[in-house]
Amino acid sequence: MTEKQAPKAPSTTALEQRGTGTLASEDGRTSIADTVVSKIAGIATREISGVHDLGGGAARVVGALRERIPGSRTNLSQGVAVEVGERQAAVDIDIVAEYGVAIADLAAAVRRNVIASVERMTGLEVTEVNITVHDVYIEGSEDDAEPAAPRVE
Numbered sequence: 001m002t003e004k005q006a007p008k009a010p011s012t013t014a015l016e017q018r019g020t021g022t023l024a025s026e027d028g029r030t031s032i033a034d035t036v037v038s039k040i041a042g043i044a045t046r047e048i049s050g051v052h053d054l055g056g057g058a059a060r061v062v063g064a065l066r067e068r069i070p071g072s073r074t075n076l077s078q079g080v081a082v083e084v085g086e087r088q089a090a091v092d093i094d095i096v097a098e099y100g101v102a103i104a105d106l107a108a109a110v111r112r113n114v115i116a117s118v119e120r121m122t123g124l125e126v127t128e129v130n131i132t133v134h135d136v137y138i139e140g141s142e143d144d145a146e147p148a149a150p151r152v153e
Helices: 014-018 034-046 057-068 103-122
Strands: 051-054 080-084 088-098 125-137
Touching: 034 051, 034 080, 034 088, 034 103, 088 103, 103 125
Parallel strands: 088 125
Antiparallel strands: 051 088, 080 088
16 A cells, blocks of 8 residues: 655745745745835834934935925935845934934834834845934924025026
């Protein structure tokens, strides 16, 4: 008598083996552009209370000018730089914190939300999230004023 063999189960993907997302399987591979990760990280950062804006001074000025152009959209990846590999991503974020917020707690909350969002949506492992606080926003300060008009046309 020959033993009956059980039907072959579908192969286990790396996703099931590791318990996290995978971008390569025996059926093909998925590439995720840096822009995608930048937008996800930018949106996840803006979701945290205490983050006033993203980007350093020059990026915020360019963003404010861009928003004045009819039909333009907010740059969701402003102030975010990423490096994306085949399985991992590293994120650098420049922010402006609101006055009175504990910056260490703010940075930890941003880091948690960015890691969770990027890993959940892309399957990439986030190896690090570096945060630079460029400024503190104080309501009613001269920084609230509209950006100065260009001196030349």
